[in-house]
Amino acid sequence: MVEVLRDNLGALWGGVVTTLEITAMAFVGAVVVGVLVAVFRVSPIPPLRALGAVYVELFRNVPLLSLLILTAYGLPYLGVDLSLFTTAVVCLLLVSASFTCEAVRAGINGVPVGQAEAARAIGMTFTQSLAGVILPQALRTMVQPLVNIFIGVVLGSSMAAAVAVPELTYTAQQIGNETAESMLMFVISAIVYIVIALLGGATGSVLERRLAVRR
């Protein structure tokens, strides 16, 4: 058992790194796209609002695995050739962005109406009041929902294993298969996932305290 661990620690670590890479890219992308779609959904332009609504309903209701396989098989037909790693990141990003969008919208609606009224009263435009007054306050109340989405991204990144991207779950399964120490590998990966989730939660708590608005 100790030898198995020693011989495969490098490979397992590679899986951890890939999982972290997928998670980091998909999460940052999801926040950017999610905020953008949320702005679409509250904008005064009807087609943008409709586009945002369709996006959210589509991507928060489609199972990640189904989207992943559809994209992996489907994109080549559109003449787009992405690596499986990129496909996994993009799918995870698109799905998580729909949840981020809803979290941002809830955050925007949670900002006291007086703030928006005040911004409008001193003559700020839609963009100015949103970017300068509403969003900065909304994002602060969204730390906890964003932590939840982050953990969702971490757990979701494991789905990439189903299309053979060598992230943590896939690597653990492969090593387990070769060494007949499956249980050990799975327990180690479970611990890694739990640690990542706990670290995410702890970071969230610190951020929440730092950013809290005193009203």
Added chain:
Amino acid sequence: MSRPLATRVLFDEPGPRGRFRIRVLSVLIGVVVIAVLAWSYLSLTASGELEWRKWKPFVQQWAVWFMLDGLRGTLLVTVVAAVASFPLGTLLAVGRAGGQRPVRWLCTAYIEIFRSVPTLLLVYVFLFALPGLGLNLSIFGKLVVPIIMINAAVIAEIVRAGIGALDTGQREAGSAIGLTRGQTMRLVVLPQAIRLVVPTLVTQLVAIVKDSTLGYVVSYPELMKQANTLANNTKLLLQSFVVVSLVYVVINFALTRLAVALESRIGRAAPGAGPAALGEEIGEQVERPVARAVR
């Protein structure tokens, strides 16, 4: 108690110039959307994927029956997983909220571990690790048991949030009329707490439906696996997965709507809810249903 949404005061009713600008932007966006759709259409036509003969099977009896078989599998997995994980989750929540110390620790440990582990990893444990250790479940079991184990932990947190959102007066009233702690929990707190979180529980059904796609991994014939078989046998890869993805979107969209409808009903009539528990805020107090729904 209609709270005007902040989004409504973000912009004024546009004047003539504003309306003009909105119209111009609308047209521009329309052009972009149409351009993207046209490009997809042209690429798909170029590779011959939009030909009717490639889509025809999906309205023919044999393929429809094949997919309906998959739908039955998906619904069976979802219902069994939901029915089993709900009481388990409730027990865990009660254990964590009001049990004796060792019970509380055990429940907390279970919840914290299993809601931070990917379902796929747990499925792999049942698929690749446990048979070697002497536990070889049926294919259905290898799919459903991990889903139950994980969703019980998530549902426990949902129910616990409901218990926390209930006004403490309810518990105090229970003990004031001489009910034991167990009786108060069972007769006063739980029925109201569960009512409060019904919409979130329905949202969790969406997550369970999504989890059931792992039938693809264990080869249990639910929708995803059936679509894969169909794709392999007919070489209609794109078509099969487009159809199955749309079916999932329709099912989950209906469930999401149901959750929203329940939310507005329960927001109106929650007798024992504390002031913080009204409306959508309850969903925000629940710590991690969103995380699970992402998959």
